[in-house]
Amino acid sequence: SQQGEEDPQALSIQEGENATMNCSYKTSINNLQWYRQNSGRGLVHLILIRSNEREKHSGRLRVTLDTSKKSSSLLITASRAADTASYFCATDAEDSNYQLIWGAGTKLIIKP
């Protein structure tokens, strides 16, 4: 079963613009992770935010977490063509056994 739901399902923006993707989840979590998947490839870990953190940065990535609303957002600033990919959030629920529950992903297209 999928816990996370990403919004929007697809996003197309011009190169240089910022891209924001949202993730909602259902149960209490230990952490929330964001991954990127290029077409036909494996997933690459981007960033992990723990339940007691509210914001985290990594390069052009900014992740926020609101545990009261059970939601997270991923912001990619100054987008590049190479950012074209699908982005997934995955939650490590408090009652899980080191398992992640995945959303369906947001497909991001950066137009040159």
Add this chain to the structure above:
Amino acid sequence: EAEVAQSPRYKITEKSQAVAFWCDPISGHATLYWYRQILGQGPELLVQFQDESVVDDSQLPKDRFSAERLKGVDSTLKIQPAELGDSAMYLCASSSSGGRKEQYFGPGTRLTVT
């Protein structure tokens, strides 16, 4: 940089045939996961190993799927017999133990059943 290895990258097989996928996790990673991913969806966990022991295989269709990690290192996922609905990407991931951490994925095996 250490990577998770998977083979083959692509596999086309006829229904009712047997197929096997192999995964070699990052050295020292005790936890290994097999996922199935249908196009346009997120990964779905099939089986999780901790060293050589199965932690969770509740989503593994055990009438046709089997998985093993005999020496607690590399792992094999088998499907016998394959069905048309098994066409998907099969992903292997590993993580280190000792805390809730990120998972490292291999490139996946794209299976097409005809």
